[in-house]
Amino acid sequence: MGEPILELRGVNKSFGPVHVLHDVDFTVRAGEVTALVGDNGAGKSTLVKCIAGIHSMDSGEVRFAGSPVHVHGPREAAALGIEVVYQDLALCDNLDIVQNMFLGREQLRGGLLDEAEMERKARQTLASLSVRTVKSVRTLVSALSGGQRQTVAIAKAVLWESRVVLLDEPTAALGVAQTRQVLDLVRRLAEQGLGVVLISHNMADVFEVADRIATLYLGRMVAELPAKEVTHSQVVELITAGRSGDLGMARPEAATV
Amino acid sequence: MTDIPAGTATGTPPDDRAARGAGQAPGPSRPSGAISDFGIDTTSRSSGEAVRDYLARVRGGELGSLPAVLGLLALVVVFSVLSGDFLTLGNIANLLAQGAGTTVIAMGLVFVLLLGEIDLSAGTASGVTAAVLALHLVRDGNLLGGMGSMVFALFIAGLLLAVVLAVVARMWAGAAMAAVAILISLLGLPANPWLEMLLALCVGAAIGSLTGFLVAKVGIPSFVVTLALFLAWGGVVLQFIGEGGTLGLRNDVLFAVANGNLSTLGSWVLFVAAGGGYLAVVLNRHYSRLRRGLVAPPTGLVLAKVTAILVLGAVATYLLTLNRSHNPSVVISGVPYVVPIVLALLVLGTFVLDRTSYGRHLYAVxxxxxxxxxxxxxxxxxxxxxxxxCSSVAAIGAIIYSSKVGSVDPQAGNGNTLLFAVGAAVIGGTSLFGGKARVRDAVIGGAVIAVINNGLGLLGQGAAVVSIVTGLVLLLAASVDALSRRRAAAGR
Structure with missing residues (x-):
């Protein structure tokens, strides 16, 4: 059992009259893949954006590596070591792999871009993740396949000695072989001791790589269980009804948005 | 948790490594144990392979500035065949001065186009800076008298607004320059060409702060903002100079900007400084890559490229230091001042875009x-x-342009000024969709436009033919860009 690296307690978030997150508790453990599942509109992406500092939380407590923190923006989250790989890849087509991996955090030497050092580090990171599909780290992102782009986006997150990586549907747009590459990569991140959060709609993917499965239902965290202790159909029931046998909410029908 | 799914064990089959060939040097940065394949990054290529690789990329649609350079060469050949005067030294020097204004405005526009924005007001904004410059010179620093108290008050208020907006946006450089413009305007110091050029530059920065604030902070599309300002600045120029008026620039320094030449010694000093600097930068980058174990283009190829450019530069410098005067009693020789001006802006702009994180961020945005x-x-x-x-650089363009013409009239910066500048950037290879632009695009495209203007002028063709041909060349450039983009997309 990994150490909790990121803990959320009682997180609430509203957009105007819409109460998206209700007292959500969520724990990310180092060295584990925590799958975050839920139906469309359950609040998965909102929760991730709150963690990443893109949205502010209305109330709730965040503890990072045991101490309380307040994240007020993407840069502060990044400074803590929290990285997000977004569903719609946040890569620039007109820049190459190295330039994308260091975007916003360029390495400087004498005030100028240190291209050689960035290239070396980028290649080292890709190599450490056993990425073998890229011919050159100077390839423009526009020339990469969907799987390669996702790989670059994930490698970018790892480059910064990050401790928690949040992946928002990393395999949604990928083919079979490319999904395989990305899932392998997700697993390797956890093996390197990172806390990994995987948002996915694909139960096969979730059961393949996740150590724990956290289910959101209408903005409420209804279950957070080890993947080995639940079955595929139980998780589907939790996602769709908020309850499965003894698991989940006592009265899901009373839940409102 | 040790429950690792079976799919995680992805060792590379040993034959995979062997398949990559024995000739491949392992990258020095590759950590032991990890297996990676950066075939291109870790394999040094011979010059022949590098050239073949380049040709393959060109065929694949990555044209860069190649079409514009080829087009420029074709135009030069055509005009030198059709007109015996085209390739004379006097005409070439004249051509450089003619094209410099448009080229410089285009250089500023490259930054705007890089972000996928447009500045339609760059032309008339440059006209405003030219008008202020001319007023300050003609009225010996008394802008109040030149404009009238009401207009002067509004002028100062506009500059103040620019300072405030720039401060709000924390655009310190813009705020400082706009403040300097206020200072110069209020102090009323006697005419001094350097002061006037500084004033023009600072007014340009103030105009840019206004435009930029409206686009970036208020959120109005740049097309609309700059269309409105295009009209407004045109009116401001008319107001400053007066209907039918013309302000002559009777000043040696201002006249020399576009019409003067470096001395023979100065020309060679320029060549040594620029060429030496270029050589140092290229070789330093090349050998520092090799030293750090990164793959660099073949040394022979790099040296050949540098040598070719240096030889071209030396030949051009030599030719421009010959006497090109038609009148035996007057000697005209030396590299025109506009060459170092354009070169300096080219180097500075390229440096900012390629070597600073600010430039990298512009490409990203x-x-x-x-x-x-x-x-x-x-x-x-x-x-x-x-x-x-963009507006600051447009002010520099305005200085060159006004110097060439020798006066500022109410039409300054109006008409085709902006359109030719945008055309220059696009002909050079800049994309209007953003993300793809280099400062040298403006120089190459500006040269194309200057050659068309100059060549057709020598052939006795009027503005009608010049406009039609320039338009067709622009269309051709855009078509080449679109087709190469399609080819690049299809070849993926």
């Missing part, structure tokens, strides 16, 4: 604004800054 925002880049500030740069 132009390529994918959302990605840039998520990477922590201040997108609004980046967008505002390019308008400040």
């Amino acid at each position: 132009g390529g994918n604004r959302e990605a840039a925002r998520r990477a922590g880049i201040d997108v609004a500030k980046a967008r505002m800054s390019v308008f400040v740069i």
Whole structure:
């Protein structure tokens, strides 16, 4: 059992009259893949954006590596070591792999871009993740396949000695072989001791790589269980009804948005 | 948790490694144990392979500035065949001065186009800076008298607004320059060409701060903002100079900007400084890559390229230091001042875009604004800054342009000024969709436009033919760009 690296307690978030997150508790453990599942509109992406500092939380407590923190923006989250790989890849087509991996955090030497050092580090990171599909780290992102782009986006997150990586549907747009590459990569991140959060709609993917499965239902965290202790159909029931046998909410029908 | 799914064990089959060939040197940065394949990054290529690789990329649609350079060469050949006067030294020097104004404005526009924005007001904004410059010179520093108290008050208020907006947006450089413009205007110091040029530059920065604030902070599309300002600045120029009036620039320094030449010694000093600097930068980058174990282009190829450029530069310098006067009693020789001006802006702009994180951020914002925002880049500030740069550089263009003409009239910066500048950037290879622009595009495209103007002028063709031909060349450039883009997309 990994150490909790990121803990959320009682997180609430509203957009105007819409109460998206209700007292959500969520724990990310180092060295584990925590799958975050839920139906469309359950609040998965909102929760991730709150963690990443893109949205502010209305109330709730965040503890990072045991101490309380307040994240007020993407840069502060990044400074803590929290990285997000977004569903719609946040890569620039007109820049190459190295330039994308260091975007916003360029390495400087004498005030100028240190291209050689960035290239070396980028290649080292890709190599450490056993990425073998890229011919050159100077390839423009526009020339990469969907799987390669996702790989670059994930490698970018790892480059910064990050401790928690949040992946928002990393395999949604990928083919079979490319999904395989990305899932392998997700697993390797956890093996390197990172806390990994995987948002996915694909139960096969979730059961393949996740150590724990956290289910959101209408903005409420209804279950957070080890993947080995639940079955595929139980998780589907939790996602769709908020309850499965003894698991989940006592009265899901009373839940409102 | 040790429950690792079976799919995780992805060792590379040993034959995979062997398949990559024995000739491949392992990258020095490759950590032991990890298996990676950066075939291109870790394999040094011979010059022949590098050239073949380049040709393959050109066929694949990555044309870069190749079409514009070839087009320029073709135009030069055509005009030198059709007109015996075209390739004379006097005409070439004249051509450089003619094209410099448009080229410089285009250089500023490159920054705006890089972000996928447009500045339609760059032309008339340059006209405003030229008008202020001319007023200050003609009225010996008394802008109040030149404009009338009401207009002067509004002028100062506009500059103050620019300072405030730039401060609000924390665009310190823009704020400082706009403040300097206020200072110069209020002090009323006697005419001094250097002071006037500084004033023009600072008024340009103030105009850019206004435009940039409206686009980046208020959120009005740049097309609309600059269309409105295009009209407004045109009116301001008319107001400053007066209907039917013309302000002559009777000053040696201002006249020399576009019409003067370096001495023979100065020309060679320029060649040594520029050529030496270029050589040092290229070789330093090449050998520092090799030293760090990164793959660099073949040394022979790099040296050949540098040598070719240096030889061209030396020949051009030599030719321009010959006497090109038709009148035996007057000697005209030396590299025109506009050459070092354009070169300096080219080097500075390229340096900013390629070697600083600010430049990298501009490319990122132009390529994918959302990605840039998520990477922590201040997108609004980046967008505002390019308008400040564009208008400031347009002021430099205005100085050159006014110097060439010798006066500033109410039509300064109006008409085709802006359109030729945008055309120059696009002909050079800049994309209007953003994310793809280099400062040298403006220089190559500006040269194409200058050659067309000059060549057709020598052939006795009027403005009608010049406009039609320039339009067709622009269309051709855009078509080449679109087709190569399609080819690049299809070849993926």
